[in-house]
Amino acid sequence: xxxxxxxxxxxxCNQPAxxxxxxxxxxxxxxxxxxxxxxxxxxxxxxxWLNLLVNEDTTYNTVIGNVTFEPGARTNWHYHRGGxxxxxxxxxxxxxxxxxxxxxxxxxxxxxxPPNVIxxxxxxxxxxxxxxxxxxxxxxxxxxxxxxxxx
Amino acid sequence: xxxxxxxxxxxxCNQPAxxxxxxxxxxxxxxxxxxxxxxxxxxxxxxxWLNLLVNEDTTYNTVIGNVTFEPGARTNWHYHRGGxxxxxxxxxxxxxxxxxxxxxxxxxxxxxxPPNVIxxxxxxxxxxxxxxxxxxxxxxxxxxxxxxxxx
Numbered sequence: 001x002x003x004x005x006x007x008x009x010x011x012x013c014n015q016p017a018x019x020x021x022x023x024x025x026x027x028x029x030x031x032x033x034x035x036x037x038x039x040x041x042x043x044x045x046x047x048x049w050l051n052l053l054v055n056e057d058t059t060y061n062t063v064i065g066n067v068t069f070e071p072g073a074r075t076n077w078h079y080h081r082g083g084x085x086x087x088x089x090x091x092x093x094x095x096x097x098x099x100x101x102x103x104x105x106x107x108x109x110x111x112x113x114p115p116n117v118i119x120x121x122x123x124x125x126x127x128x129x130x131x132x133x134x135x136x137x138x139x140x141x142x143x144x145x146x147x148x149x150x151x
Numbered sequence: 152x153x154x155x156x157x158x159x160x161x162x163x164c165n166q167p168a169x170x171x172x173x174x175x176x177x178x179x180x181x182x183x184x185x186x187x188x189x190x191x192x193x194x195x196x197x198x199x200w201l202n203l204l205v206n207e208d209t210t211y212n213t214v215i216g217n218v219t220f221e222p223g224a225r226t227n228w229h230y231h232r233g234g235x236x237x238x239x240x241x242x243x244x245x246x247x248x249x250x251x252x253x254x255x256x257x258x259x260x261x262x263x264x265p266p267n268v269i270x271x272x273x274x275x276x277x278x279x280x281x282x283x284x285x286x287x288x289x290x291x292x293x294x295x296x297x298x299x300x301x302x
Contacts, residue, residue, distance in 0.1 A: 032240050032259060053238065053261050060234050060263065062213075062287045083211050087204065087283065089183050108183060110204050112211065132238065136213045136287055 032089070033066040033132075043145045046073030046122070056138050063135040069093060074122025077146040079115075082137025086111040086121065093129030095121045096149075105129075115140070120149045183240070184217040184283075194296045197224030197273070207289050214286040214293075220244060225273025228297040230266075233288025237262040237272065244280030246272045247300075256280075266291070271300045 036051025047070040054064035061082075066089075077098065086095075088109040095111055096102040098118040105111055105121070113119055115137070123129040135143065187202025198221040205215035212233075217240075228249065237246075239260040246262055247253040249269040256262055256272070264270055266288070274280040286294070 033238075034259075054236055054263070059265065060236065060287055062236065062285070064236065064238075064261075064285070085205055085211065085213070085215065087184075087215075108185075110215075112205070114210065132283075134213070134215070134285060136211055 035068045035130075036066065043076045043078065044073065045076070045148060046070060048073045048075075048122075053132070056142075058139065061137055061139045063138055065133050067131055067133055069123035069129040071123050071127055072125050074149055075120045076148050077118050077120050078143055079118045079146075080113060080135055080143050081115060081141030082135065082139070083115040084113040084143075085134045085136065086113065087132040087134070088129070089132060090128065090130035091123065092127040093121060093123045093131070095119065118146065122149075186219045186281075187217065194227045194229065195224065196227070196299060197221060199224045199226075199273075204283070207293075209290065212288055212290045214289055216284050218282055218284055220274035220280045222274050222278055223276050225300055226271050227299050228269050228271050229294055230269045230297075231264060231286055231294050232266060232292030233286065233290070234266040235264040235294075236285045236287065237264065238283040238285070239280070240283060241279065241281035242274065243278040244272060244274045244282070246270065269297065273300075 033051050033053060035049040037049065039048045039050050049068040051066040052063075053066055054060065054062060056063045074094070086105075086109075088105055088107050088111070090107055092104065092106045094102050095105045096119060104124070111121070121131075184202050184204065186200040188200065190199045190201050200219040202217040203214075204217055205211065205213060207214045225245070237256075237260075239256050239258050239262070241258050243255060243257045245253050246256045247270060255275070262272070262282075272282075
């Protein structure tokens with residue numbers, strides 16, 4: 001048996017057109033979900049944006065939001081009765097549970113915020129942070145907001 | 152047996168450094184979460200990949216996975232006791248509930264699979280589909296797998 005498999009791929013790119021396409025793809029890729037509306041709330045410091053992907057109801061018992069923190073923006077201290085999971089989709093940020101050191105979090109990380117554990121999260125002073133926040137077990141009650149995080 | 156496998160890839164890009172950076176950013180942006188392991192299961196048709204982001208437990212009551220379907224790949228018919236939410240992060244695919252027409256789904260879409268409703272999802276015949284699958288209320292029981300979806 002003689003078997004010959006030949007694959008030749010030639011890519012030649014002398015093209016401004018493709019580069020414009022590339023720019024468009026970057027923009028699209030970085031915005032799977034639009035950033036939504038600016039958050040106007042005393043429970044946040046700095047500029048943050050919320051795109052509410054899934055509203056609370058009694059069927060799914062979850063609230064899912066895409067949250068964008070501009071550099072320096074962060075939540076107040078708070079806790080979730082049923083817990084929350086953060087899927088970090090872009091940038092770098094900070095996460096801290098009460099009484100523990102601040103942790104750096106970044107794109108690709110999965111953060112579990114345990115039920116009734118006081119914590120805060122947000123962007124670093126120099127980076128933007130985008131995460132999908134999944135609050136589960138919302139039949140146990142909603143988020144409880146506390147005081148601002150000091151600088 | 153004589154076997155000759157030759158792969159020649161020629162990439163000629165006369166592009167400025169920024170475009171190379173752009174290409175790298177596209178690649179990075181399209182892989183927030185690695186595709187994980189190839190799914191070896193009779194509950195799937197075609198080639199699909201799973202990166203299990205959150206394992207089931209009694210604290211969070213959720214299972215979260217990043218699933219990549221290659222073109223033509225799909226799940227069997229199945230249902231979730233506690234429901235499931237799909238966040239489509241890349242490509243185009245198909246979703247169908249039993250007795251209803253097939254729907255096209257794509258990047259940016261949010262699909263709610265209600266508890267105990269039989270359905271299937273997967274890629275179109277020509278596109279890849281990537282979604283984050285969030286199974287909630289897993290204390291009500293896990294996924295129930297049924298028969299293959301016909302072509």
